[in-house]
Amino acid sequence: xxxxxxxxxxxxxxxxxxxxxxxxxxxxxxxxxxxxxxxxxxxxxxxxxxxxxxxxxxxxxxxxxxxxxxxxxxxxxxxxxxxxxxxxxxxxxxxxxxxxxxxxxxxxxxxxxxxxxxxxxxxxxxxxxxxxxxxxxxxx
Numbered sequence: 001x002x003x004x005x006x007x008x009x010x011x012x013x014x015x016x017x018x019x020x021x022x023x024x025x026x027x028x029x030x031x032x033x034x035x036x037x038x039x040x041x042x043x044x045x046x047x048x049x050x051x052x053x054x055x056x057x058x059x060x061x062x063x064x065x066x067x068x069x070x071x072x073x074x075x076x077x078x079x080x081x082x083x084x085x086x087x088x089x090x091x092x093x094x095x096x097x098x099x100x101x102x103x104x105x106x107x108x109x110x111x112x113x114x115x116x117x118x119x120x121x122x123x124x125x126x127x128x129x130x131x132x133x134x135x136x137x138x139x140x
Contacts, residue, residue, distance in 0.1 A: 043071035075112035092130035
């Protein structure tokens with residue numbers, strides 16, 4: 001009986017160790033140098049270097065390098081007809097206001113789109129369509 005339990009635990013541990021790099025690759029951190037002030041949900045974040053981390057499959061943490069500025073964003077899945085060679089953050093620009101809109105990881109056709117905030121919805125009512133602005137990301 002003890003041997004069977006031990007073998008079962010050993011097999012489960014082995015699968016856990018093999019799956020860890022896959023999970024880490026999917027939820028790995030992205031780094032972006034954002035040259036303008038931008039909005040994420042209710043938060044207004046200053047320009048600077050930011051780390052973008054998946055907290056779970058649908059929620060991202062966007063945090064300044066020094067950790068003093070941060071926002072959490074809920075997302076939905078989006079897909080592209082072609083694989084994104086380079087990762088990027090896409091912002092919707094309305095005049096001089098930027099709203100983080102999409103997160104694309106390098107080498108993926110699947111990305112994440114942030115849910116629009118009330119502020120963005122209100123601004124969008126007065127502007128025909130936003131201009132997309134892209135910022136490259138890197139993996140540390």
